[in-house]
Amino acid sequence: MSFAGTPATAPTPTAPSQGDKARLWSIVVHLLYLVGAFPLGLVMAYIKRPDFAGTIYEGHMTFAIRTFWICALFTFCALALRVVGMEFITLFIGSIWAVVRVVVALTRAIDAKPILNPQGWVI
Numbered sequence: 565m566s567f568a569g570t571p572a573t574a575p576t577p578t579a580p581s582q583g584d585k586a587r588l589w590s591i592v593v594h595l596l597y598l599v600g601a602f603p604l605g606l607v608m609a610y611i612k613r614p615d616f617a618g619t620i621y622e623g624h625m626t627f628a629i630r631t632f633w634i635c636a637l638f639t640f641c642a643l644a645l646r647v648v649g650m651e652f653i654t655l656f657i658g659s660i661w662a663v664v665r666v667v668v669a670l671t672r673a674i675d676a677k678p679i680l681n682p683q684g685w686v687i
């Protein structure tokens with residue numbers, strides 16, 4: 565019983581908003597990238613991007629998609645450079661670039677901030 569004779573009621577849970585769901589999906593996609601499940605993260609990003617049109621999380625999905633394809637480009641370049649023994653350097657640089665990019669994107673998703681340049685190569 566609460567003050568003034570009114571009965572106490574339990575707070576009713578609220579359904580997560582579209583922004584909360586989009587934020588959660590963005591975090592999941594970036595986490596999948598971090599654990600090496602790139603193909604699953606890519607598919608999820610392609611599926612969810614239209615749902616998040618007009619929100620800050622559309623940029624997160626675009627950023628994740630571009631990250632995958634740029635990593636694929638690094639891998640292709642490494643394969644091409646294999647004939648001269650430069651594949652490990654290329655893969656190392658590409659891996660560092662990808663990890664930094666995904667960690668920054670994950671941090672921005674957790675903080676509910678947009679990606680500043682989702683179409684760019686740099687963060």
